[in-house]
Amino acid sequence: MIINILALNTFKEIMRDKILYSLIVFSVILMGISIALSDLSFGEKSRITLNFGLTAIHISSVILSIFIGSSLVLKELKNRTIMTLLTRPLSRSTFILGKFVGLLMVIISLLLGLSLILFGIMTVMSVPVTMSFFIAIYGIILEAAVLTSLTLFFSSLSKVFLAISFSIGVFFVGHWIESFNYFVNKGHLAHFKFISDNLFYVVPNLERFNWRSDVIYNNLVDSNIILSASLYSAVLCAFLLTLSFFIFTKKDLA
Amino acid sequence: MYLIDIILGETCLSVLKISDLHKTYKTSFYKKNKKVLNGLSFSVPEGTVTGFLGGNGAGKTTAIKCILDLCIPDSGEILFFDKKKISLAVKEKIGFLPERPYFYNYLTGLEFLKFYGKLSKMSNQNIIIKSTSLLKKLDLYHYKDQLLGSYSKGMLQKIGIAQALIHDPDLLILDEPMSGLDPDGRHYISEIIKDTAKKGKSIFFSSHLLDDVEKISQNLVILKESKLLYEGQTEELLKTYQSGYELHYSLNSEKHILKLKELSLMQSKIEELIKKGAIIFEFKAVRPSLEEVFVNMALNTQQTHSKHIVNK
Numbered sequence: 001m002i003i004n005i006l007a008l009n010t011f012k013e014i015m016r017d018k019i020l021y022s023l024i025v026f027s028v029i030l031m032g033i034s035i036a037l038s039d040l041s042f043g044e045k046s047r048i049t050l051n052f053g054l055t056a057i058h059i060s061s062v063i064l065s066i067f068i069g070s071s072l073v074l075k076e077l078k079n080r081t082i083m084t085l086l087t088r089p090l091s092r093s094t095f096i097l098g099k100f101v102g103l104l105m106v107i108i109s110l111l112l113g114l115s116l117i118l119f120g121i122m123t124v125m126s127v128p129v130t131m132s133f134f135i136a137i138y139g140i141i142l143e144a145a146v147l148t149s150l151t152l153f154f155s156s157l158s159k160v161f162l163a164i165s166f167s168i169g170v171f172f173v174g175h176w177i178e179s180f181n182y183f184v185n186k187g188h189l190a191h192f193k194f195i196s197d198n199l200f201y202v203v204p205n206l207e208r209f210n211w212r213s214d215v216i217y218n219n220l221v222d223s224n225i226i227l228s229a230s231l232y233s234a235v236l237c238a239f240l241l242t243l244s245f246f247i248f249t250k251k252d253l254a
Numbered sequence: 255m256y257l258i259d260i261i262l263g264e265t266c267l268s269v270l271k272i273s274d275l276h277k278t279y280k281t282s283f284y285k286k287n288k289k290v291l292n293g294l295s296f297s298v299p300e301g302t303v304t305g306f307l308g309g310n311g312a313g314k315t316t317a318i319k320c321i322l323d324l325c326i327p328d329s330g331e332i333l334f335f336d337k338k339k340i341s342l343a344v345k346e347k348i349g350f351l352p353e354r355p356y357f358y359n360y361l362t363g364l365e366f367l368k369f370y371g372k373l374s375k376m377s378n379q380n381i382i383i384k385s386t387s388l389l390k391k392l393d394l395y396h397y398k399d400q401l402l403g404s405y406s407k408g409m410l411q412k413i414g415i416a417q418a419l420i421h422d423p424d425l426l427i428l429d430e431p432m433s434g435l436d437p438d439g440r441h442y443i444s445e446i447i448k449d450t451a452k453k454g455k456s457i458f459f460s461s462h463l464l465d466d467v468e469k470i471s472q473n474l475v476i477l478k479e480s481k482l483l484y485e486g487q488t489e490e491l492l493k494t495y496q497s498g499y500e501l502h503y504s505l506n507s508e509k510h511i512l513k514l515k516e517l518s519l520m521q522s523k524i525e526e527l528i529k530k531g532a533i534i535f536e537f538k539a540v541r542p543s544l545e546e547v548f549v550n551m552a553l554n555t556q557q558t559h560s561k562h563i564v565n566k
Contacts, residue, residue: 080352086323087349
């Protein structure tokens with residue numbers, strides 16, 4: 001299938017990019033720091049190890065989704081490689097989908113690799129590995145899928161810098177939206193009520209995929225929550241990718 | 255069967271037919287839209303090499319992008335082969351090399367051809383056979399495992415041609431295939447174009463190098479300021495600008511050149527000279543080069559355009 005060929009090429013492209021290895025080094029250093037810090041703390045060893053480890057994995061996936069995602073399509077346009085690619089028997093939507101799947105493959109591979117390293121650190125430090133750990137990693141993958149499709153959507157609209165800025169903006173608002181809603185309701189801030197009620201329709205609620213604190217407190221996330229978050233991620237990705245297809249199909253590739 | 259055009263009572267098959275193509279670009283929010291193509295119509299006959307000429311900004315690259323569905327025209331019709339609009343099936347029969355190609359630096363030459371072969375739905379075995387033969391033909395076989403990032407400009411142009419040819423397309427579209435190449439590189443590309451044409455394939459290519467165009471193309475499409483200036487055979491165009499005939503002979507050990515306007519007078523002149531004991535060693539039609547014709551045509555249209563403005 002053409003999508004597989006494109007996805008594999010995208011996978012190869014990112015795997016041969018130096019930025020990926022810088023990211024791995026950064027994550028491993030962050031995990032290493034967690035070992036040093038946990039030695040300084042008393043009784044919070046597992047919490048610090050898990051906190052640092054999961055944060056490193058989360059940040060890596062966000063950087064990959066936003067920074068690589070924003071340049072994937074625009075780099076093809078800038079270098080004009082898209083011109084030979086799209087004169088082959090493949091549609092513009094297949095091209096976008098191939099890029100999305102390829103980047104997601106890299107993110108999943110990276111997350112699995114980093115999880116394995118964290119898993120090793122946890123075993124060495126006698127921190128118990130529970131089911132919640134794998135659920136938290138799954139949540140990070142769901143969020144990365146949304147961020148990747150979001151970045152592809154922004155990059156079909158604008159330039160790399162703007163696509164990155166918009167995606168980072170949505171990332172922060174998406175994580176803050178639940179807290180904002182909570183404070184508006186608690187503080188009875190009537191003039192913010194309209195915004196807080198409607199923000200959910202404009203910005204994806206990324207906190208729905210955040211199960212990292214459940215690992216630290218050893219809470220098992222309910223399967224219905226996982227299922228609804230998975231559906232939420234799938235619908236968001238489908239919606240954003242469809243929008244990207246639509247915009248990209250009408251675009252002059254000059 | 256391909257699209258049939260009736261031109262001067264003869265049947266002529268065309269692989270590409272463009273009718274009344276218009277394209278404007280928005281340059282900025284406050285400036286007026288720029289018209290790049292203004293009712294362009296022409297066709298590319300099957301099995302021929304057609305050169306696509308025009309000055310900078312005449313609209314050649316935009317026309318090629320519209321043909322290949324990389325740009326969306328404002329209006330007009332583009333038909334391929336059997337009156338077909340562009341589709342995935344049509345794209346399978348087209349090979350394309352863009353201007354100043356830049357390919358994936360992270361792929362080796364062989365990986366690059368395999369990638370394009372797979373995209374063109376070729377079998378793995380066929381890809382290996384075709385890429386090996388193309389790499390050998392283009393003198394790139396020894397570099398097949400090197401990353402494209404380390405290739406020189408000429409090598410990139412050659413590998414670009416290879417990707418355009420790997421799936422054996424019926425129509426090959428090349429945008430400035432020889433620009434920036436040394437004479438050796440230009441010779442290679444010319445030979446490949448000729449070889450491909452010998453196999454009955456149709457080639458449509460744009461170029462600024464008129465010497466090369468004259469040597470390899472049977473047909474020409476010339477653009478001037480977004481409009482069609484000439485469409486037809488290269489030979490016919492050069493004949494139009496033919497200034498007469500020259501007879502080179504020697505008489506009494508002295509070399510002479512006789513210039514005549516009409517071919518009909520030549521026979522009697524030759525007989526007359528032979529009677530005088532002259533030795534005739536060359537007879538030729540005096541034709542300007544394509545470059546001279548092109549400049550002449552451009553100047554003529556410019557003068558017409560200026561007169562038009564003055565009259566207004």
